Amino acid sequence: MTSANHLLEVKNVETHYGKIIALRGVDMTVDRGEIVTLIGANGAGKSTLMMTICGTPRASSGQILYDGEDITGMPTHEIMRKSIAQSPEGRRIFPRMSVMENLIMGAETAGNDDVDGSLDKAFDLFPRLKERRNQRGGTLSGGEQQMLAIARALMSKPRLLLLDEPSLGLAPLIVKQIFDAIRDLNKTDGLTVFLVEQNAYHALKLAHRGYVMVNGKITMSGTGKELLAREDVQAAYLEGGRH
């Protein structure tokens, strides 16, 4: 695999919150057309890595390359305009705005010239949103809000989709629906996905490759199947987790 194939490359990144170190030299790559997942326990630094890629907080050392371009020091809003889209942890939809407005917000800064096309696509992916398009975002159920958050991220026609815990607080059936949608997007559009998850079983089943993070460091990596089969992974993250 050549380095030209890397869409996202994180090189020896360290991040601090004040004096506390959150990431201790993280290396990872996401290749074009891949689904890569990052799993780990609470407080391991998964979300910090995701947010460091987006520019808040800034990495205190190391380098982050997107499509060969150094984005380490860029302000967040400029990073997010580079065909990267993120669905943040806890969904964070706009509760008082309608579903339509939420979706339009996703396309606003991306210079998307085919908003209607993107809308149709979003509604195809999540038909539930079409039914609820004039409803206030805050009145949707948790699963629908997660669908909305993902659909909103997709409105900018990204090449790289960053998902932070899309299964958070959702029923297993809804989780399956959402993961199926992610798989579809990857297969049909070749969308590259970087997925941060607690739900290790589903995430590793979905992903081509996975990383395991412990205490701000990547401790294991491999294909999804490999990691699923490993006993230490099973013991730490999957025990009783096959729901």
Add this chain to the structure above:
Amino acid sequence: MSSKSENFFTDCVKDAAMGGLIALALFSVLIGMKAEVASGLGGGLGIEYRWAAVAIAVAVVFGGRLLLNLFVWKTKTPVTEKAGSLMPSMSSLAPLGKYAMPVFLVLAVLLPFLLMSAYGARGSRQYLDLAILVTTYVMLGWGLNIVVGLAGLLDLGYVAFYAVGAYSYALLAQYFGFSFWICLPLAGILAAFWGIILGFPVLRLRGDYLAIVTLAFGEIIRVVLLNWYEFTGGPDGISGIPRPSFFGIEFTRGEGGFADVFGLDYSSIHRIIFLYYLILIMALITNFVTMRLRKLPVGRAWEALREDEIACRSLGINTTNTKLTAFALGAMFGGFAGSFFATRQGFISPESFTFIESAVILAIVVLGGLGSQIGVVIAAIVMIGGFEFFRGLEEYRMLVFGLLMVIIMVWKPRGLISTRAPSITLSGKKGKGISADLVQEGHG
């Protein structure tokens, strides 16, 4: 059944009697005995007993508690509930917003003529003055609505921009002899500039912290105006601020005056009517610009910012610029209103720009319903009109005002008009207003 109601009654009486007993114990000392400098005792202290007053006080407590027990506290259907149900519900008010806009607009345009025909030129003057005042507050409310209602940035120092606008015009006119029409845009630009200056350091702040900083900023501006005696005249203020002209035609008696040019008999009411239409047009422009902006990306970005700042950043919105534009635009309209205020009064001093003004403007926006344009109009009429209406009651005015606030906040915690029309819908379909009822208070 009858024994039950008898029980209920004796319960109430017992409870009231208990209250009366406690009142007796307290009042016999508090009210019953009064230490007095008795003249007959050569300046020594004497005690005067006032048992009648104690009896009255205890009777009031007993009677009051009994009535409350009978009708409010212990009954299954308290009278307050009935009173609550008498108030119009959400759904019955919904169509109001739809028709209120055109009705208000027509009324506002025709107002001077209606007043003139009803009260004559002399009698209508005070009502027109009130209308000008209300419209000024409507404009200020609309201006602040951009910052607070749309962008969700709590600004307690809005009056600072009002002051900047007023002083910009007054000082430019005093030192350079500029006319109102040149100063109006300049005042707006200067106020917007101050909005940006304030905006930069406070961009990281939100909510309570932002409120405190803006509050301080409002005070700083006022204190500077108060103490910079050589430049601003300090507490003496600036007087003799030139009146606006009708596109170069002054409102003066005799040759070349407004009345002369248009072949009318001279009357001082002409200027008042002109001022009224001036502020009405300025306010309508504010409204128009806000309504347009709401449907543009920047307006939607403001609303998104109010909803969730982190989500905004994850969508590539430059939150710094978005906040700054909101601050600058809100400040600009405040500045316009300020220079109008200066030209109307002809005299300004820092006293007109105290914190209470900011509070009143903010109250108008909140009572009207954050982000609702027509709500601001209704709230401004009720509050400013109410202020003037209760002027005769003097010290009870604030009491009534406070009571009104409490009632509105209990009855409609989100303000009078709390629905929000989506700024975009699928083509052809008209979007229905989104009620605020389903979202937690304080969260949108």
